Amino acid sequence: MPDVFANITNVPPAMLDVVANVLETRAAIPSQQQMIASYLGEIEFPKNARVLEVGCGTGPICRTLASMPNVGEVIGVDPSEHFLAKARELSPKSARIMYQQGDGKALTFESASFDAVILHTLLTHVPGPEAILAEARRVLKAGGWLGVCDGDFDTATLRIANPDPLQACCDAFVDNFVTDRYMVRKMSALVHASGFEVQPLRSYGLVETLSPGLTMSWIDRGADAMAQCGTISATLAAALKAEGRARAERGGFFGYMAYASLIARKP
Ligand SMILES: C[S@@+](CC[C@H](N)C(=O)[O-])C[C@H]1O[C@@H](n2cnc3c(N)ncnc32)[C@H](O)[C@@H]1O
Numbered sequence: 001m002p003d004v005f006a007n008i009t010n011v012p013p014a015m016l017d018v019v020a021n022v023l024e025t026r027a028a029i030p031s032q033q034q035m036i037a038s039y040l041g042e043i044e045f046p047k048n049a050r051v052l053e054v055g056c057g058t059g060p061i062c063r064t065l066a067s068m069p070n071v072g073e074v075i076g077v078d079p080s081e082h083f084l085a086k087a088r089e090l091s092p093k094s095a096r097i098m099y100q101q102g103d104g105k106a107l108t109f110e111s112a113s114f115d116a117v118i119l120h121t122l123l124t125h126v127p128g129p130e131a132i133l134a135e136a137r138r139v140l141k142a143g144g145w146l147g148v149c150d151g152d153f154d155t156a157t158l159r160i161a162n163p164d165p166l167q168a169c170c171d172a173f174v175d176n177f178v179t180d181r182y183m184v185r186k187m188s189a190l191v192h193a194s195g196f197e198v199q200p201l202r203s204y205g206l207v208e209t210l211s212p213g214l215t216m217s218w219i220d221r222g223a224d225a226m227a228q229c230g231t232i233s234a235t236l237a238a239a240l241k242a243e244g245r246a247r248a249e250r251g252g253f254f255g256y257m258a259y260a261s262l263i264a265r266k267p
Contacts, residue, residue: 003179005125008080016082018221020058023083024090025213027060032259035149035204036064039261040118042199043145048072049115052139054104054132055122059087059097065118066097075109077102105131109139116145123190124150124183133194140266146196149261151206153181156257158215158244166247169222169240176225184260196264208255212248215255219244 004011004019011019026032045051049071053062056076065074076099078084084099091097102108104122117136123129136146153174159167174181184201192198208215223237232240247253 006179020086022217023057042263045070051116052114053118057083061120107135111138112141114139118147120149125179144266146264150184152184152258153178169219172226173218173222191264198264202261204259206257212253212255
């Protein structure tokens with residue numbers, strides 16, 4: 001099964017609801033909030049900055065951006081009307097946040113019309129990320145800021161021993177929900193080749209032990225994907241999910257992935 005995010009307009013509503021919940025669960029993790037505040041804090045927004053988030057999903061990053069000093073207007077773009085409806089529901093009613101359906105590879109905005117563009121966990125999910133970066137560069141003003149952040153999916157792990165059956169779920173999750181697991185490692189070169197001045201990459205960790213939310217969802221999504229394509233039975237998928245819960249219950253759960261952020265500017 002290809003990355004669901006890469007073909008989001010063809011995903012059934014039930015799966016969209018699962019993913020929308022996961023996006024909000026992830027955004028509520030304190031270490032993720034610190035990471036987001038930290039890298040967005042590196043951007044020197046000019047007064048009344050006009051900011052675009054491409055691939056905004058349910059809007060957690062847009063909501064954070066709207067609360068930041070100097071940010072005047074935030075526009076979130078996503079191909080999924082389902083996610084945008086959720087984003088509108090969760091955002092404060094304010095003329096400062098607006099959501100619009102669209103494709104990051106063909107934005108409808110005028111050239112040089114934004115002070116900052118944010119790509120938060122988008123580039124790992126799109127085939128042909130160069131097109132997204134070209135559009136981000138086009139809509140940025142000269143001197144405008146690009147903020148990129150993504151998971152380094154090749155580091156995703158649930159393994160506490162070798163072999164560990166829960167790692168199979170983690171691997172199936174990455175295979176079915178990510179387009180390029182190595183994107184973070186190519187990000188600096190890619191952004192530089194797209195015509196930006198790039199600052200050094202910064203690294204963060206996400207670890208869940210007690211009350212895992214995001215990384216428990218890797219088990220569910222990975223096990224379901226394996227059952228759906230017939231690799232394992234529905235009974236085994238249910239057993240793997242139960243094992244994840246039992247492991248968390250006895251305090252033995254470990255879910256981890258590294259993230260990285262990058263700040264760049266349009267010359
Ligand atoms: C992993 S989600 C991230 C959502 C949000 N940025 C967040 O961090 O919660 C990736 C998002 O990219 C969107 N997406 C996929 N292809 C896209 C494209 N070509 N242009 C814009 N967004 C796209 C998906 O619909 C999805 O909402």
